[in-house]
Amino acid sequence: MPVACSAVHSHNEVRLQRRPASARAVYLIEARTHTDSREVDALFRELRSRMCVRPLSTGRLMGYAVEVRSDDSPILDAIEEILKESFSCVVVERVFDELTMRLVADLCRETGSRIYCLPRCSICGRPEPFPVATMGAGASVGRCYCARCTAEAWGP
Numbered sequence: 837m838p839v840a841c842s843a844v845h846s847h848n849e850v851r852l853q854r855r856p857a858s859a860r861a862v863y864l865i866e867a868r869t870h871t872d873s874r875e876v877d878a879l880f881r882e883l884r885s886r887m888c889v890r891p892l893s894t895g896r897l898m899g900y901a902v903e904v905r906s907d908d909s910p911i912l913d914a915i916e917e918i919l920k921e922s923f924s925c926v927v928v929e930r931v932f933d934e935l936t937m938r939l940v941a942d943l944c945r946e947t948g949s950r951i952y953c954l955p956r957c958s959i960c961g962r963p964e965p966f967p968v969a970t971m972g973a974g975a976s977v978g979r980c981y982c983a984r985c986t987a988e989a990w991g992p
């Protein structure tokens with residue numbers, strides 16, 4: 837059954853979005869050479885044309901969050917397999933939360949890589965790679981909400 841995902845209620849008019857249930861993964865790859873960086877970049881560029889991909893970091897540590905429909909979750913395993921076959925140091929997380937971002941931040945510090953800023957949820961303040969944005973008028977313009985808050989707003 838699809839999980840409803842949408843902007844939360846507000847005093848202003850808010851247009852609701854529904855998204856099908858999704859599966860996420862975070863891939864962290866150590867690019868030891870320029871060839872590695874180019875290969876990783878090319879792979880995720882290709883994936884971006886077919887699914888939601890958000891870069892998390894760049895440099896020696898290349899991080900990406902990927903979101904697909906739940907039905908398509910086997911592709912997340914396939915990406916993991918390809919990366920682990922091609923690169924010696926790959927970390928894969930199958931959730932995205934604050935701990936994941938802390939891990940990315942720590943690894944970026946250790947490797948001198950650059951971490952990208954992510955949009956933050958307007959309710960809980962958590963970083964969210966794939967926010968649900970409201971398209972309502974007035975004060976709600978420009979707000980975004982994380983998957984957890986939107987799920988709570990819709991209830992079980």
Ligand SMILES: [Zn+2]
Pocket residue numbers: 957958959960961962981982983984985986
């Ligand atoms: Zn939130």
